[in-house]
Amino acid sequence: MASKVAFKGLEDWLLATPNTLNRFPVSPSANVLVVAAISFLFFSFFVIPYLLSPLRPIPGPFLARYTNLYRLYHTTRGSFHLHIAQLHKKYGPVVLIGPNTVDIDHPDLVKVVFGASTKQKAEWKKTEFYQSSSTRDKETGEIMYNLFSQIDPELHAKWKRPVAKYYSAAAVAKVERKMDEVVHLFCRELEKRICGEKGKGGMDLGNWIVYYTWDVIGNVTFSQPLGYLQEGRDFDSTVSTAEKTLDYFAFITAIPWLDYVFDKNRIMRIGPPSFNPIVGLSVGHIMKRFQADQSKEQKDRSVDYLDMFLEAKQEWPDVVDDAMIIRYTLSNMIAGADTTSSVIKTAIYYSLKADGRWEKLREELEKAGVTREMCPVSYKNARSVPYLEGLVRESMRILPGIALGLERYVPAGGFKLPSEHYLPEGTAVAMNPYVLCRNRGVWGEDVEEFKPERWLRFEGETETKYQDRLQAMNNADLTFGAGSRMCLGKHLGLMQIYKGLATLALLYDIELVDKGMEWKVTNSFFVRQEGLEVRMKKRA
Known part of the structure; x- marks a missing residue:
């Protein structure tokens, strides 16, 4: 009709x-x-x-049945997470969002779709959704995929194997000293520029958190902060360029082949701003390391990720060449800063929104024996404080770093959903972390409330019931992905988050300039926020 x-x-x-x-x-x-x-x-x-189409019985918006332009339009508005949440409220746990794309809100299927289930017979492979987050070499024309954008499972496993050990919790501990150096720099610049009388009119702490995470990644990767904290600004436009590039990535995920019209066009590249400045930065540091006296330089500094990548080149010469080292450093730079800063900003914003929550964090730290004299707080000590654990986990739940649907193709044989809808082989299935983290069956009726205590054991709750509830929440958490494609830098990102929050809470009194004012959240490829306007002073 x-x-x-x-x-x-x-x-x-x-x-x-x-x-x-x-x-x-x-x-x-x-x-x-x-x-x-x-x-x-x-x-x-x-x-x-x-x-x-065999997907006709699945409910969804009228236009989404015919064209991916529907999804492209809503993605470009920067609030796709809110839109998809409303679609699920209207249509239920299964929604058709494109002619061949279904978004599902079934937390119990995370292990199936993302390959974390040992009973799984066939792998659900990544769709072309991920490939736009790559670059094309100007000279050779070759597309340089990284560990995130490489969708071939065999190639991904081959690339990951030489460096996976460097991202374990034990390996990440080796670069904690470099992170401490940046935490010291972060605090020094805050006190110099925005603490006390200097910032009594209010300053955007969010910008400084972004500078902190970018400088951390620079220091742990190259033994050199990128300079944003010291300059107090995005002096080389790398941060703003990265934001624009991520806006493009979000836009192009709805119709991936358009990437070959705009960014990967061999005849004339139309746009967007690319990650080439970061590639150039990585190449410069690699060349400098090659030219340096390695034996002398190594004595003057602790190990960094470039050292680890060069070691991998020696151990895996058939896999790791100079181009692969650039891919590894690019993965560090792209994924290691923006998502981490997003979580820290969310934790601070919601802590300051509620009376006494920031002070409670400090009290819980001190109650656990973590004091200001121990700043920068070690990762081990920060992780020992249950309330900080709850605060971080709740921040990642209420506003995940990635709030677009993560996609996989249905494998051979098709798949029947719990709703009895049949998905044939090749159907793109999306699971959105923002939607999953609002599933009332897992999180309860207060899903819109920021509540760190939900991650702790409730009064009167048995240990068995708490562990079951915690396991259900962990199973529904896609903050770092799941299965074999789980984010390699998980421990590195968490270390930045825990250390930064614990140190700030112990050293500074912070308040929002206007507690009634809402900040602006933009759902780009990664979530970013604007408007963390605060007044802060160093504790006496």
């Missing part, structure tokens, strides 16, 4: 616009042929595929 109405409307419009058609010296029969041709194309590309 809908297709008949659409066709009739198209026919009426074409026949009723003589200024469009009659400007050409053609006969009335030619007009009919034009209408017929357009109608044929319309039916061929939109109506017939929909009528033949």
Whole structure:
């Protein structure tokens, strides 16, 4: 019925616009042929595929059934997480968001879709959603995929194997000293620029947190902060360029082949701003390391990730070459700063929104024996404080670093959902961390409330019941992905978060300039926030 109405409307419009058609010296029969041709194309590309689609029984928006332009439009608005949450409220746990894409809110299927289940017979492979977060080499024209954007499971495993050991909790502990150096720098610059009288009118602490995470990644990767804290600004536009590039990544995920029109165009690249400045930065540091006296330099500093990557090159010469080292450093730079800063900002914002929560964090730290004299707080000590654990986990729940649907293809044999909907092989299945973290079956009716205590054992709750509840929450948490493609830098990111929050809470009194004012959240490829306007002073 809908297709008949659409066709009739198209026919009426074409026949009723003589200024469009009659400007050409053609006969009335030619007009009919034009209408017929357009109608044929319309039916061929939109109506017939929909009528033949096995996904027809799945509910969803009308336009999403015919074209991915629907999803592209809502993604570009920067609030897709809110939109998809509303769609699930309207249509239920299974929603058709594109002609071949289904978004599901079934936390119990995370292990199946993302390959964390040992009973799984076939792998659900990544879709082209991820490939846009890569670069094309100007000289060779080769697309440089990284560990995140490489969708071939065999290649990904081959690339990951030489460096996986460097991201274990024990290996990350080796670079904690470099992180401490940046925490010291962070505090020094805060006190110099925005603490006390200097910042009594309010300053955007969010910008400084972004500078902190970028400088940390620079120091742990190259033994050199990138300079944003010291300069107090995005002096080389790398941060702003990264934001614009991520905006593009978000936009292009809805129709991935457009990436070959805009960014990967071999004839003339149209846009967007690329990560080439970060690639250039990585190449510069690698060349500098090659030229340096390694034996002398190593004595003057502790190990960093570039050392580890060069070691991997020695151990795995058939896999790791100079280009692969650039891929590894690029993965560190892209994924290690923005998502981490997002979590820290969320934790501070919601702590300051509620009276006494920031002070409670400090009290819980001190109660656990973690005091200001121990700053920068060690990762081990920070992780020993249950309330800080709850605060961090709740921050990642209420606003995950990635709030677009993470996609996988249904493997051979198809798959039947708990709703009895059948998904044939090749259907793209998306699971959105933001939606999963609001599933009332897992989190309860207070899902919209920021509540760190939900991660702790409730009064009167048995240990068995608490562990079962905690396991259900962990199973529904896609903050770092799941299965074999889980974020390699998880421990590195968490170390930045825990150390930064614990140190800030112990050293500074912080308050929002306007507690009633809401900040702005933009759902780009990663979530970013603006408007963390605070006043802060160093504790006496």
